[in-house]
Amino acid sequence: MLAANLAFAGLAIGCVAALIGIGLIATYRLTGVFNLGFGSIAMLVAFLLWQMVRVWHWPLWPSVVLDVFVVAPAIGWVLDAVVFRQLQRRGASEAERLVAGLGVLVLCVGVAYLVWGTSARTDPPQLFPTRSISLGGGVRVGANVVYDVGAVLLATVLTLVVMHGTRIGTAMRAVVNGRQLAELSGVDTDELSAIASSFGSFLAGLAGVLLAPQLRLDPVQPTLIVLETMVVAVIAGMARPAVAVGAALVLGVGQSELNLVHWSGDAGVVLRALQSNLFVVALLVTVIVLPRLIPARDGVVGFVAPSRASPGPVVAVGVLALMPLWFDAADLRTALPVPALAVVLVSLVAVSGLAGQISLGQAGYAGLGALLAATLTTAGGIPGLPALPALLAIVLAGLLVAPIGMLTGWPAIRRRGIALAITTFAVGTVASRFVFAQPIFTTDLRVHRPGLFQSDHAFYLLSLGILLLAVLTVWAMGRGRTGRALAAIRDDEDAARAAGVNVSRRKIEVFAVASLLAGIGGALLAQGAQAFDATAFDPVQGLLWFAAVVVFGSRDLLGAVLAAALLVGVDAATVTGASATIVGGLALLLGWLPGGLLPTLRRTLAAAADGPPPRAGWRLTPRGRQVAAAMRRGAP
Amino acid sequence: MIPLAARGVVRAFGGLVAVDGVDLTVPAGQVTALIGPNGAGKSTLFACLAGQLRPDRGRVLMAGVDVTRLAPDARARRGLARTFQRLAVFGSLTVADNVRIGAENAARRIRGAELDAEVAAMLDLLGLTTVAGELAATLPTGTLRLVELARALVGRPSVVLLDEPTSGLDDAQTSRVPLAARAMADEGRAVVIVEHDLPLVFAAADVVHVLARGRIVASGTPAEVQRDPALTEAFAVS
Numbered sequence: 031m032l033a034a035n036l037a038f039a040g041l042a043i044g045c046v047a048a049l050i051g052i053g054l055i056a057t058y059r060l061t062g063v064f065n066l067g068f069g070s071i072a073m074l075v076a077f078l079l080w081q082m083v084r085v086w087h088w089p090l091w092p093s094v095v096l097d098v099f100v101v102a103p104a105i106g107w108v109l110d111a112v113v114f115r116q117l118q119r120r121g122a123s124e125a126e127r128l129v130a131g132l133g134v135l136v137l138c139v140g141v142a143y144l145v146w147g148t149s150a151r152t153d154p155p156q157l158f159p160t161r162s163i164s165l166g167g168g169v170r171v172g173a174n175v176v177y178d179v180g181a182v183l184l185a186t187v188l189t190l191v192v193m194h195g196t197r198i199g200t201a202m203r204a205v206v207n208g209r210q211l212a213e214l215s216g217v218d219t220d221e222l223s224a225i226a227s228s229f230g231s232f233l234a235g236l237a238g239v240l241l242a243p244q245l246r247l248d249p250v251q252p253t254l255i256v257l258e259t260m261v262v263a264v265i266a267g268m269a270r271p272a273v274a275v276g277a278a279l280v281l282g283v284g285q286s287e288l289n290l291v292h293w294s295g296d297a298g299v300v301l302r303a304l305q306s307n308l309f310v311v312a313l314l315v316t317v318i319v320l321p322r323l324i325p326a327r328d329g330v331v332g333f334v335a336p337s338r339a340s341p342g343p344v345v346a347v348g349v350l351a352l353m354p355l356w357f358d359a360a361d362l363r364t365a366l367p368v369p370a371l372a373v374v375l376v377s378l379v380a381v382s383g384l385a386g387q388i389s390l391g392q393a394g395y396a397g398l399g400a401l402l403a404a405t406l407t408t409a410g411g412i413p414g415l416p417a418l419p420a421l422l423a424i425v426l427a428g429l430l431v432a433p434i435g436m437l438t439g440w441p442a443i444r445r446r447g448i449a450l451a452i453t454t455f456a457v458g459t460v461a462s463r464f465v466f467a468q469p470i471f472t473t474d475l476r477v478h479r480p481g482l483f484q485s486d487h488a489f490y491l492l493s494l495g496i497l498l499l500a501v502l503t504v505w506a507m508g509r510g511r512t513g514r515a516l517a518a519i520r521d522d523e524d525a526a527r528a529a530g531v532n533v534s535r536r537k538i539e540v541f542a543v544a545s546l547l548a549g550i551g552g553a554l555l556a557q558g559a560q561a562f563d564a565t566a567f568d569p570v571q572g573l574l575w576f577a578a579v580v581v582f583g584s585r586d587l588l589g590a591v592l593a594a595a596l597l598v599g600v601d602a603a604t605v606t607g608a609s610a611t612i613v614g615g616l617a618l619l620l621g622w623l624p625g626g627l628l629p630t631l632r633r634t635l636a637a638a639a640d641g642p643p644p645r646a647g648w649r650l651t652p653r654g655r656q657v658a659a660a661m662r663r664g665a666p
Numbered sequence: 667m668i669p670l671a672a673r674g675v676v677r678a679f680g681g682l683v684a685v686d687g688v689d690l691t692v693p694a695g696q697v698t699a700l701i702g703p704n705g706a707g708k709s710t711l712f713a714c715l716a717g718q719l720r721p722d723r724g725r726v727l728m729a730g731v732d733v734t735r736l737a738p739d740a741r742a743r744r745g746l747a748r749t750f751q752r753l754a755v756f757g758s759l760t761v762a763d764n765v766r767i768g769a770e771n772a773a774r775r776i777r778g779a780e781l782d783a784e785v786a787a788m789l790d791l792l793g794l795t796t797v798a799g800e801l802a803a804t805l806p807t808g809t810l811r812l813v814e815l816a817r818a819l820v821g822r823p824s825v826v827l828l829d830e831p832t833s834g835l836d837d838a839q840t841s842r843v844p845l846a847a848r849a850m851a852d853e854g855r856a857v858v859i860v861e862h863d864l865p866l867v868f869a870a871a872d873v874v875h876v877l878a879r880g881r882i883v884a885s886g887t888p889a890e891v892q893r894d895p896a897l898t899e900a901f902a903v904s
Binding site: 515 | 716717718737738739740742748750754756757763766768770772814817821
């Protein structure tokens, strides 16, 4: 009887997961975009309903209709018109589309922070009555579950009909396969992709308002939960809505049924963690055991030839980095995390910029570094070990995270694009949920700074020194034989293998170095704050950091440093979420900023210095540039 | 010692047997051509030889050593070089660096000045010296084909696999392909060429193997194969 009651309770979350899975599949199949922003759209629509009902006191159902049936599809329409249509039109790579989806996510989270702040709302509107209905024999089911099941069935049927039973569905799939060919066949591709995107957003909105009453409503939690439940779409191979529904219901019910299992001691702690995070564990297991379920297309980061950095900007950034040493105490304290965060972002330049690999789990490595450094400086943190000097702890934290990076980088050997993105995200999320969120690992930690670097002033200098070493390390990796091998992997992995490059080894190496640097950066972040804050290494932070690095130029070390300054400085100067809004907005504009912000800026400045662009197919020689410059000066 | 051989290679995709028990010997100093209609299994056999695909059954041998389970990069480091039907150059690297990668990861362990000299000689040989410092992404298709070839040859491989080498080339460039293949073979290399252009194949090859439905249905010199009714039958079936 209890098992039956738990099963019905589990159906509620299973239904929401099913809706999310269907929405992701429909969006992917009909627009060709694996929209990582799906969760944030769900969150935004849920927040808007809360605003309408709880703040503006609008009646529930008209608000639901306006929010889910008008606003949510409108968000999808706008995103298609402004972002995805442009990318599809110019045949953008999967990585570019992925980053655009990430931009949507980061932008929505940023907007939610700006509008609704960081505090969680505990009273999201409940769409359906929560009273329970007796099914006899002591088995009861919540009325909301019945309605949720109805909503899922409706959405499944609707999706299947749209995808396979209508001319629009067929035409939409044709557009995904070949936009230009579809256009030549007389298909109005703009209209169709707008409809498809609107439909996906509608499903996201529906999932959001159904999910919100089951948890606290803040900008991050619903977004993350939706991202975790994408496992059901992955299990369905991003193709079969009915399989997604089945997987969602099994996982939802399974999660609920785990309440029946009671273990004591540490095993019990692990069991409870497993129960709370069953979807993300299933995601990690699925992407590792069944990687072929995720469609593999291209998908590397780095879209254009690199622009060469000149000494001027390097010196300018160096001077800017030193300026906080002359700040007053409060401002210096604000700037303290910048070099530490820059070390983490520089690690992303190594893995994403140099090797072209998507890594959404860098926050996990940084968090592990922070936690290890804190544990090592705490007497008895590791049983039998005395507290270690803080400087040694930073180094050891990095060295201990490196093998973890190698281990988790192993799946990257055979994965590209979405598959790698989901794998690295799952790794970061599992680290967050099973380590950072567990009191057993995080209580009674005493985070110390190194003895000679106790003051903010000295610690900032130490962080800058370590940042310089990190920058030099990644700069050196990008040169010589290693740099050529990584460039070859980034440009054409098959050709790199054919040329004798040991792709597997190089990928493992770059993941190891990147995780080492991320671990050191995380350790610095914790020591700077003199505390371990699990929220600083939340998986959504990992998404934001990746987006920031790509926005500023994934191969641009200066860009990584500037991105860190923006992420810390803008939020400190304004409100939380402002930097995410800027990064998200810029990520959506990547279609107009090939290679990122700084490379585009460099090219623009170089073009301005060279005068009018030469005819297509021609390049100015150095002598030609001299002549052009002389002509601009009016010389004969 | 035979530089490259396939023994009883079988490779299926689901229910479709693309390569069905192929035995192939690629001798040194000769150009060996694989021809056949679309879907005959040429590309699958080529991928099995290069290491991109692992056969379901059978073995691939390099100089008598079983390399069936070796990855493409490991085969490359044993002296197997290949080109691709599509353009496969590293666009963000210069032409010189594209070629240098081939030298750095080749079977011959050369470093420093010797490696520089080897790269420079290969660039010179293929007329790429003037564009050595250019980013590959900025160059036209014909030049990039030469870059790919230079990258494959700079390590002095014992086996060269050419996958549709005329793809994307104009007539003048295409006419040089048989000469290039011949030159490679004359230096003692085992050359395998997969090509749709039959006149070109018959001009370049010492031995021609005709594939149909995953099996070798005719083998011999170009003259012998052209007289073999199996050739007409294979292309007629398609």
